[in-house]
Amino acid sequence: MDIIEIKNLRLGFNCECGWREAIHNVSFSLKKGELHALVGESGCGKTITAMSILNLLPKNARITEGEIIFNGNNILSLPQREMNKIRGAKIALIPQDPMTSLNPLYTIENQLLEVIKIHQNLEGKEAYQKAVEALEMVQIPCAEARMKSYPHEYSGGMKQRAIIAMALACNAEVIIADEPTTALDVTIQAQIMNLLNEIKHEKGTSILLITHDLALVKENADRISVMYAGEIVESGNNSEFFICPKHPYTKALLNSLPNKGKGRLETISGQPPSIQQTIDGCKFHPRCKERMEICECNHPSETRVSRTHSAKCFLLNKKGVDF
Ligand code: SF4
Numbered sequence: 001m002d003i004i005e006i007k008n009l010r011l012g013f014n015c016e017c018g019w020r021e022a023i024h025n026v027s028f029s030l031k032k033g034e035l036h037a038l039v040g041e042s043g044c045g046k047t048i049t050a051m052s053i054l055n056l057l058p059k060n061a062r063i064t065e066g067e068i069i070f071n072g073n074n075i076l077s078l079p080q081r082e083m084n085k086i087r088g089a090k091i092a093l094i095p096q097d098p099m100t101s102l103n104p105l106y107t108i109e110n111q112l113l114e115v116i117k118i119h120q121n122l123e124g125k126e127a128y129q130k131a132v133e134a135l136e137m138v139q140i141p142c143a144e145a146r147m148k149s150y151p152h153e154y155s156g157g158m159k160q161r162a163i164i165a166m167a168l169a170c171n172a173e174v175i176i177a178d179e180p181t182t183a184l185d186v187t188i189q190a191q192i193m194n195l196l197n198e199i200k201h202e203k204g205t206s207i208l209l210i211t212h213d214l215a216l217v218k219e220n221a222d223r224i225s226v227m228y229a230g231e232i233v234e235s236g237n238n239s240e241f242f243i244c245p246k247h248p249y250t251k252a253l254l255n256s257l258p259n260k261g262k263g264r265l266e267t268i269s270g271q272p273p274s275i276q277q278t279i280d281g282c283k284f285h286p287r288c289k290e291r292m293e294i295c296e297c298n299h300p301s302e303t304r305v306s307r308t309h310s311a312k313c314f315l316l317n318k319k320g321v322d323f
Helices: 046-054 080-086 108-120 124-137 156-169 186-203 214-220 238-243 248-255 293-297 314-318
Strands: 002-015 018-031 035-039 061-070 091-094 174-178 206-211 223-228 231-237
Touching (some): 002 046, 002 206, 018 035, 018 206, 035 046, 046 061, 046 206, 091 156, 108 124, 174 186, 186 214, 206 214
Parallel strands (some): 035 206
């Protein structure tokens, strides 16, 4: 069952050079209790797509088309007041840098109690107990004592756990994790991902993981959508994606992963296009090793490879795959 469905989302920015569309007709869904990874190079549009779900967009950004359905309602049409009730309570964000969410001037206890009061309408002993339980759930040692600490007294991994505890204390149905482990070392990274997986399995929480780290995705994601230049170019479940990728960009990303005995790592030549650049045809064609004449002036539409796997590439049509 889909908990979030993004349908034909278009979003742009008012730049110095005028209006520029950054997200082109993006559609994907997040199912209940799944971890869906949105992957791609920096600047491909994955974070802004995720932020549109929370309606946390920069002032110069605007959604021009599309729907974001959460539990059956188009949240894009909700008044700000209603959206505030969903944000943080039902859909929580784990940012790359936890200090953007934690207030350095207040203790973890103050901050946990505040979200519990706002989103769960609890106060006093009940709220305090819920806060301790949430910190215990994310395995903060001596949780009750550590409630009194200020954020700077927590390590990077503990701060991320405290943010996850806030989502748990509010019983968030969806967690958007935006590069949640980038600032952490490898062992702490694994602990945070294990924690997210536990929450997914035990509470049925849906997780949208924004990342460029394919090793992390391989280990943890149920489904993967690849973004390039503001479009989703391939979507599939974990085995389809890693065993039989279809889009040349996905293949190039996978070939650039470190692999024992493979020798030199492959790189993808060139750079992803900036928002100012207009590219006709397939947006990946200037960097694609398999490009054909048709790719330079025609835009490939989505081709379904299986019930759960699709990609946008003319090669799929050319090979005449029976879908
Ligand atoms: Fe490469 Fe053409 Fe496929 Fe684009 S449509 S990825 S340029 S082969």
